[in-house]
Amino acid sequence: MAGTEAAGEETAQEVAAAREEAAGEDELFVLTAVLLTPAQFPAVLGDDFPEACGALGLVSDERGYGLVLGQDGTGARWTVVVDDVSLVAVAIASWDCGMEYDLSPPERSVVAALPGWPLALAVAAPGVPEPHDPELPDDSPDGLLLTPPDTEQWGPAQRRLGADEIARQWATWRDQLDEQSDSKTFEGSEGALHPQVRRVIDALHGYVANPPPVGRVRSAFASGEARTLRADGPGWSFVARTDDIAFLLLDDEPGEILPVGRGTELPGLLESLDKLAARPS
Template sequence: MGGTDRTAENAAEAGGIDGTDDDALYVLTAVLLTPAQFPSVLGDDYPAACAALDLEPYAEGYGLVLGQDGAGARWTVIVDDVSLVAVAIASWDCGMEYELSPDERSVVAALPGWPLAVASAAPDLPAPHDPEPEEGDRAPLAPPSADTWGPAQRRLGADEVALQWAAWRSQMDDEGTVDSDTEAGPGTGTDAGTDAGSDRPHDPQEPHDPYDGVRRALAELRGYLEEPPPVGRVRSSFAAGGARMLRADGPGWSLVARTDDMAFVLLDDEPREVLPVARGTKLPALLEALDAMAVRPS
């Protein structure tokens, strides 16, 4: 997910939500909500992420500014000035100061709560808390619980694998299967071209095979090439060595892959398991085709 938490010392006062000093927002962090970059915790694709915030999925996207009001309450302010938010995020990522102060005219909505966990807090304010609800208000936004497993946690897990690719890849041998010397890690890899058993009815006497879900995910990915999914389901970003990092999601599954290497799949039905997929003979062509159709950050 784009953006970084800033320290409390760097929290800056942004323009008031409605122009009054009492409602001034003390900005803590910000993220982009665009077809190519959006908090995956909100949905499998860009339209779903927008729907989670009651927004129209405009192609230009939005910026989400997370902060506290003068009473310390959590607010997510949504603005349509995407360029301003992108500059702020890039500056913070480089360790530079940047006071993010969106113009009031760019504010689309102000929603109570934060959809993401924020580690910092504004100085000299009460501890972050949800604002007092008023009649008709929507429930405050909140990050997903770490104690359960579901679609949001699965997508966040896939994001983490992408961020820590080298660490996960180091647990595999050159064929993309688990290194036999590694005690902890995911189970045995599978070739992306393996179809065996994918159409057979499940025999309750047979042992559970988590790779049934992996084969289903790969089949749905091949289906994306024939019938394009909602925008943002397949995203491509920069990776070292001239490769691309792919993130793809679908009902019950998430995929992380490098176009020059292997892939990992996470499933709703396999809590906290990261299942490696060997490069094999068919995965390279699939990844190349997905990269060609993927949305990319501008």
Template sequence: MAGSDDAPVAAADEALYVLTAVLLTPAQFPSVLGDDYPAACAALGLTPLDEGYGLVLGQDGDGARWTAVIDDVSLVAVAIASWDCGMEYELSPDERTLVAALPGWPLALAVAAPDVPAPHDPDTEATDPPPLTPPDTSTWGPAQRRLGADEIALQWAEWRGRLDDADVLPNKQASGTEATAPEAEAAPETEPEGTAKPGHPGVRQVLEEARAYIDAPPPLGRVRSSFAPGDARTLRADGPGWSIVARTDDIAFILLDTEPGEVIPVGRGPELPGLLEGLDKIAVRPL
């Protein structure tokens, strides 16, 4: 998602050449930063306001990386929507909307502003906070797990198309009995029709923890609901060590910190529809 790379905006005492922008709101935030909205804000040292923030990432005239935090969420949302449609949009927030100018970038960018030095961290005083850096995604862990869930949500049709109905057996895990979730990235072994696979304790625990959210709502943003074709919704839920991506009219995919690189599909069965319906009722939604 590239912005207008030659549009300066005031940040600190210098112009910032905008490269991109992202929302930091309860319903939409860079999930690589945390399992929920308060955690994502804490990663940036920000107070989790109900309205959220816009994050504008760019470089100053010396090429240093800066993240401008603004409170004009609508402006950033319009810019992102325009860029996603392939339209030009010069994002130039008013100085009065600036909440903070943070050194560094919290996300990895593959673009750079023209006619300025290569991106680098700015010089800071000893008393200043260290520059922001993207979470380490070189090895499997929470950040990689959440990025994987992001990818599945964006490419649902592709991931769903990898599975035949026979690959996703009816789920009985939500009631704490048998697991029926073969791994999506490994070719499941052929078994006689009607044979149940052994339970996966990690998946059973995830479904139990997700169900507990319905009775005791988790931190804001830990369960999110977004658009899907037809009358369905795309659900995203995260918790300690796990992520769920699901369609309310279909199956769910689970990723675990303890299962590096694995994507576990969970069939609907008798329990999953009710779980997804309950999660959708408590989920935050984009405005």
């Protein structure tokens, strides 16, 4: 009986150890998080909020989601989608202020756990293997694994990321322009416009007349009373300040940034776009 009892204790210990190991593999070591809302979403995912949700296989719920990026105990990359947007927003705000915040979404808020990361991260969780893609079953559908865009090849994702970077570093990009760039590129008359610029301006007027899918035009805080506007469309990305000029990035012009001066047409267009734009709550 003693031998049986000892064997039973050993078996129980093995089971407990196995459970602990499995729990460690399932634990998510959070590295960062981003919002997926009509006003704020990773540009790599699409031109607008419904398209961004579709890229992740999510329902386009305008209440939004939080995307939590991390590694499991084996080092595999995972993106956990949660519906507690406020929790993720608080974590992001805390990190931006240099404060620590333990982001641990409750299980009831988890909508999906997606393999891979949609964004490139330069950090890794300590104490676990290097970040790598999780092993998926052979019968997994194509496109299930999330991967960041190839930065070596120009395309829609890179174009949108470029526009986002200009929005974040507006003063830097603005200072690089020659004083005459405003009038050279956009005079407010059709004859003075670069054909591609005219096409985008016409498309933006179309957005004003017939509002596009939510998130296609977004408005964020800028200095003073100005707003920073971002808009996207087929083959183009637009970024502007309501009190200043605009910049265009085009799929057909890899790596090129076209400045659009205020002229007589742009101020009214920007005002109209700001009225229909999605804004952070």
